[in-house]
Amino acid sequence: MMITQDQVDRILRLDGNGLPLVSLYIPAEPDRTGHRALLTRVASLLDRIRPLAEDRSLEHAARLSLRDDIAKIGKSLEEEPHRPGAVAVFSCSGNGVYEQVWLPRSTRERIVVDADPYVRPMLGVLDEYYRTCAVIVDKGTGQVWEHYIDEARELETIRDRTLRKPNYAAGLAEDRVRNKADELSKRHYRRLIGELKQLFGTGRFDLLVVGGHSHEVPVFIEFLPRELRDRLIGSFTVDRETATPADIKQKVRELVSDHAHQEQRQLVGEILEARAARRPGAVGLDETLWAASLAAIRTLAVDEDAVAPGVVCDRDGLLARSGKTCPLCGEPLREVPDIIDELTETVIDDGGEVRHIEPETELRAHQAGALLRFELPPQ
Ligand SMILES: [Zn+2]
Secondary structure, eight states, rough: OOHHHHHHHHHTOOOOOOOOEEEEEEEEEEEHHHHHHHHHHHHHHHHHHHHHOOOOSSSSHHHHHHHHHHHHHHTTTOOOOSSSEEHHHHHHHTTTTTEEEEEESOOOOOOEEEEEEEOOHHHHHHTSOOOOEEEEEETEEEEEEEEETTTEEEEEEOOOOOOOSGGGGGGGOOOHHOOOOOOOHEEEEHHHHHHHHHHHTTTTEEEEEEEEEEEEEEOOOOOOOOHHHTTTEEEEEEOOOTHHHHHHHHHHHHHHHHHHHHHHHHHHHHHHHHHHHHSSSEESHHHHHHHTTTTTEEEEEEEETOOOOEEEOTOOOESSSSSSSSSSOOOEEEEEEHHHHHHHHHHHHHTTTEEEOOOOOHHHHOOOOOOOOOOOOOO
């Protein structure tokens, strides 16, 4: 159920080939009562598209495909999710397409029937996670790992010839043996780097980390060309022979988390600075909600712990902390338990970026802030 980069790429390429494609998102709470509630919500979402499956104005093949989608999605989600977050499903039975993925954060529930998959909520969530390449170097061996969200998998191991037992009897002087060994490890490093260049060249990874023996890692890093060094966020010491995949995963997780926190602090700094310099920025929940209501948010920063009740206008999407009627259209406002949730979904729908701020920063007291596309008109 865990999402992989391959699966994301596959979903982005999906196409109904003339048949309707169903995209469904549902927040997941992994406990029994939560799961029962989830199934009720899924059934009600599927009921919304049931009339379409009976619509005689659609071609027979399209109706048949939709009917199969509804049956398949309902059945497949009966299995309980194991982690909190959200489940996304992309289905087009007529083309044999069925993709179900777990997302690490909750999304708003929705169902969309279209010629293409509705991917924006999925990309909006995944946008926050780095795709990290971890390479474990050792004399003659290079292990390449892919780390994404909270999963690690080995992509490949590259082995090269080494001089394990120098043959002094053959008459080689000791320094000549060492030179030969150095030459072999250089060749090995070059080959490994060629492989990494190819992996990064396809856009598969955002970040690079290097692990290995303390005497080898710095030497290998010296070999990295500029384009790979720019992606390098850190290195760690590990013995490839004795380290378990869990050890490596833990080391990588620490480096990636430090890097993420550093970027999050930097973003908060940029937002406060923009506001202070009178550049388009929003600080505080009221201002940020107003900015989101006007689709002005380019990058939203919300404190990880922020939760606040609020109100929304179902007609034009206005978001606010309180109020009875919409200041834009005069319609009555609907109360929601968490306006921050509505805020992040609105920003994703409008094509903005969302960043959850984990470390304690000045944003904690303000709950939310944003870099804006334009200066806000007065509220
Ligand atoms: Zn309104």
